[in-house]
Amino acid sequence: MSQPTPKHTQVADQISLHSESYQQPKSIVMVDAAVHHYQHLLPNHLLGMDIHILKAEEDGIAQLQTLLPRYQNLSNLHLVCQGAPGQMRIGATLLSEVNLWAYADDIRQWRDSLNDNAEIFIYGSNLAANRVGQAFVSWLRFLTGAGIQVL
Secondary structure, eight states: OOOOOOOEEEETEEEEEEEEEOOOOOOEEEETTTTTTTHSSSOOGGGTSSSEOOOOOOTTTHHHHGGGGOOEEEEEEEEOEETTTTTEEEEEEETTTGGGGSSSHHGGGGGGEEEEEEEEEEESTTSSSSHHHHHHHHHHHHHHHHHEEOO
16 A cells, blocks of 8 residues: 655754645644654554654754744644653653653643644653553643553
């Protein structure tokens, strides 16, 4: 089964894969560059969305702080990253209950780009596999105001 081929655009040091539409997208995808062969892991329904590749050697939360303000009224934010129960790696940042509150103000600002019923989908990690991870997801939900689904 063939997959649609997204348009590739090189912007500075990031790659943006997006559809031909010039409308403000309702869903975007942020992919940690450390996820090997992410192109083959992306579900078909994500192709055609704006896809941003986060640099593995830079603070992932800071990268999201730069990218998210470009968008308004997002329904869905898809994060493709690596992780383990209770932690997720975004760029060079290993986000966990240990440092979540150090990033709380930055994560709260994601709300500015999300609509009132937004969902955040986290792929590629078993973040919520234990009680610590489930609590971490609850705190993310609290900070972002969005529904969180770990897939």
